[in-house]
Amino acid sequence: MLIEKNERIRNKGRETRNKRKMQTAKSFEIKLDKSKISKERMDNLERLFLEGKWFTNYIISKGITDSVPYKDYKVNKVNVKVKDKFEERELRLLSSQMKQYIIKRLQNNVKALHELGKKGKKVGKIKYIKSLHSIFLMQYGNTYTLDVKKRTLHIQGLGDFKVIGLEQIPNACDITTANLIERNGDYFLHVTVYLPKEEKVHNRKVIGIDLGVKDQITFSNGIKVKYNVEMPKRVRKLYKVFSRSQYNKETKEHSKRGQKVLVKIKKEFAHENNQKKDINNKIAHYVAANYEFVAYQNDQIKEWQRLFGRRIYQTSIGGFRDTLKRKVSTPLEVGRFTKTTGICMYCGYSLHLNLSDRMFKCPSCGHMQDRDVSAAKAVEGLSLRNVGETLVDDNASTSNMLEYLKSIPHVKASISNEARSPKQMDVAHIEAPSVRAG
Numbered sequence: 001m002l003i004e005k006n007e008r009i010r011n012k013g014r015e016t017r018n019k020r021k022m023q024t025a026k027s028f029e030i031k032l033d034k035s036k037i038s039k040e041r042m043d044n045l046e047r048l049f050l051e052g053k054w055f056t057n058y059i060i061s062k063g064i065t066d067s068v069p070y071k072d073y074k075v076n077k078v079n080v081k082v083k084d085k086f087e088e089r090e091l092r093l094l095s096s097q098m099k100q101y102i103i104k105r106l107q108n109n110v111k112a113l114h115e116l117g118k119k120g121k122k123v124g125k126i127k128y129i130k131s132l133h134s135i136f137l138m139q140y141g142n143t144y145t146l147d148v149k150k151r152t153l154h155i156q157g158l159g160d161f162k163v164i165g166l167e168q169i170p171n172a173c174d175i176t177t178a179n180l181i182e183r184n185g186d187y188f189l190h191v192t193v194y195l196p197k198e199e200k201v202h203n204r205k206v207i208g209i210d211l212g213v214k215d216q217i218t219f220s221n222g223i224k225v226k227y228n229v230e231m232p233k234r235v236r237k238l239y240k241v242f243s244r245s246q247y248n249k250e251t252k253e254h255s256k257r258g259q260k261v262l263v264k265i266k267k268e269f270a271h272e273n274n275q276k277k278d279i280n281n282k283i284a285h286y287v288a289a290n291y292e293f294v295a296y297q298n299d300q301i302k303e304w305q306r307l308f309g310r311r312i313y314q315t316s317i318g319g320f321r322d323t324l325k326r327k328v329s330t331p332l333e334v335g336r337f338t339k340t341t342g343i344c345m346y347c348g349y350s351l352h353l354n355l356s357d358r359m360f361k362c363p364s365c366g367h368m369q370d371r372d373v374s375a376a377k378a379v380e381g382l383s384l385r386n387v388g389e390t391l392v393d394d395n396a397s398t399s400n401m402l403e404y405l406k407s408i409p410h411v412k413a414s415i416s417n418e419a420r421s422p423k424q425m426d427v428a429h430i431e432a433p434s435v436r437a438g
């Protein structure tokens with residue numbers, strides 16, 4: 001029987017390992033919403049961390065290397081040093097799995113110290129702890145569960161807790177372990193999930209991107225994307241209430257009401273940030289799934305933030321660029337000091353454009369194009385020159401892309417058709433566009 005069981009566990013382990021090869025791990029932070037948790041539950045949570053501390057110190061006092069996990073995790077009473085005496089304390093909330101992990105972690109620490117010692121480093125002994133700040137929840141579905149609809153976290157033996165931020169966790173993913181963390185009296189859950197790896201495309205198609213303030217994203221195929229997730233009016237109102245709430249300089253704390261309002265504000269921000277992240281992810285996903293080579297400029301988005309403040313904040317285009325970098329097969333970056341606006345992609349003529357000039361008109365050959373589309377094309381051309389590639393400039397699927405982008409909530413997508421070809425088309429120029437450095 002036991003052999004069969006071991007075999008089953010081994011097979012399951014192998015299965016999981018093979019599955020994980022096709023997946024990537026991500027971790028999400030979820031916050032326990034104190035304002036919606038009863039005093040009794042909060043006390044229990046505090047007690048859990050206290051019991052964790054007692055148990056940790058108990059194992060240290062016994063000798064970590066002498067601990068026999070499967071015996072020690074059954075311990076439910078430990079002696080705790082109170083001043084000069086020892087008193088017995090009951091472990092009523094700390095589950096065996098939590099204890100197992102505490103032992104494992106301590107044993108790993110001993111091992112790590114031992115390794116350091118072997119390398120000749122001076123190492124001390126593991127000391128008693130004054131407080132414990134994390135409890136490992138080993139098994140999803142057993143030690144803990146999450147309910148997206150009810151917005152709750154269930155911890156074995158402790159009950160349900162209202163949480164903020166569950167919407168970050170994607171629908172189709174494997175939730176695995178979590179760490180329950182205490183930070184300045186607040187509690188967080190760091191959840192690890194596994195998602196399918198995104199398949200990289202290999203189609204030698206290229207697209208250039210220009211990031212901006214007015215139109216956030218412009219593609220070299222002429223598609224422009226605008227998106228604004230505005231801070232709701234109620235958040236501004238909440239801000240007013242918060243700034244008027246009393247602040248105690250000694251305790252460095254706002255009044256109870258102020259603190260409550262702050263929690264609400266933070267919640268609103270988390271929601272808004274998730275909306276922005278979601279938009280960024282959707283756009284970046286489309287681009288990465290359809291274009292192998294994606295060219296963009298390493299603009300100084302931080303600098304823009306200083307200049308344009310809220311408008312940048314509302315879109316988080318920096319976040320978009322970072323998501324893009326991560327997702328595309330071959331990101332092509334053009335240096336931030338390279339001139340990309342005001343360059344004619346036909347004849348290479350370079351002129352200075354003011355921020356208010358929305359159209360690029362080439363004084364030399366007469367080519368006319370939307371300023372940002374022209375920049376996106378320049379980014380594409382320059383980056384390709386940098387890597388010495390000749391690739392397919394794909395305009396065929398523009399309508400699909402437009403439809404997709406339009407389907408994303410809060411996103412406005414349009415196509416700029418305002419291009420006018422040069423007066424006298426010089427075929428040689430068109431086949432081999434050259435760009436003079438600006």
Ligand SMILES: [Zn+2]
Nearest residue numbers: 344347362365
């Ligand atoms: Zn020109």
